[in-house]
Amino acid sequence: MNNNQTIEKLRKMRINAMAELHLQQVKNNQLTDVTPDDYLALLTDHEWEERQNKKIQRLLKQAGFRQKATIADVDYQAGRQLDKNMFQRLSSLDFIARSENLIFTGPSGVGKSYLAQALGNQACMMEYKVVYAITSRLFKRFKLSKVDGTYMRELNKLSKADVLILDDFGLQSLDKHDRETLMDIIDDRYNQKTTIVSSQIPVSTWYDIIGEGTIADAILDRLVNSSHRIDLNGPSLRRDILKAE
Structure with a gap:
């Protein structure tokens, strides 16, 4: 030959x-x-x-990331209250291997979304399947899926993702459909897959945002109790970028 x-x-x-x-x-x-x-x-x-x-x-x-965020480009300036050693330990992604969750909270512009996507990018590099979603848009998509009969198929897709990133969580109160959808998503992933949440709203107020006490208790028990939490602070990084320009 x-x-x-x-x-x-x-x-x-x-x-x-x-x-x-x-x-x-x-x-x-x-x-x-x-x-x-x-x-x-x-x-x-x-x-x-x-x-x-x-x-x-x-x-x-x-994954559908909004930003090309990488671990190497993370800014550890003191004002953000981001512990470099802790975040670099998270960057090893051992918490994903253990199916643990991660919650970023802090005011707008401090880089919560960037950090979440940087970890998501790192997860992709290590061959984990990641889904990034703006929470409000995800809920709208699931409402439409209930109408056209594809709800369970959409739910199954999310359940197969090793990492689900819910960005901008809690900007508005959840209605009945949103609560049920969030409960289904979190219940499917509990102790099986990792969920990363980014929110401007403190975790202490999530109960009221979710509403319906019994469902809120169930969601928070599954989501928060098995999570690492990073509370960021400081001035908006977006304003710093605009000043630099």
Whole structure:
């Protein structure tokens, strides 16, 4: 079998990265300086790395992040009250492996969403499936799904996400449909998957925002009691950016 046939068969089997590297090695006449075992390992590693990179890019796209946030770019300025050691421990993502939750609270503009998305980005890099959602928009989507009969399918999609990021939680009180949806989401994920919540509203007032005492108790028991909590403070980082411009 000649090299052209080999390359064509690799492509038909969708082993494209291996095919392209083999073609490059043939063109450059680099096959004589390596053993068969080493050459097979080279081709295999190249294909593996290419597939892993594509998987990570797919996970990042599916997550739906609003910002390109990364752990490396996190600002630890003192005024934010963000403990660097604690956040870097969280960045190891052990809390995700343990199916624990994380709650960011603080005033608008202090970087809650950025930190949540930075951890989400890191999770994608480690091949966790992440879903990012603005909470109010998520509730609207679920209301529509109840109308068109896709509610359970949408719920199942969220339950499969290793990490669910609920951004801007609690900006308005929940109605009956929102409460039921949040209860279903949190109950499915309890002790199974990680939920990260970002909110301008202190956790102490969430009970009133959720409403309906029994459901609020059930939600908060599942969401808050198994969570790490970071309360940020300080001036708006958005204003700092505008001043710098």
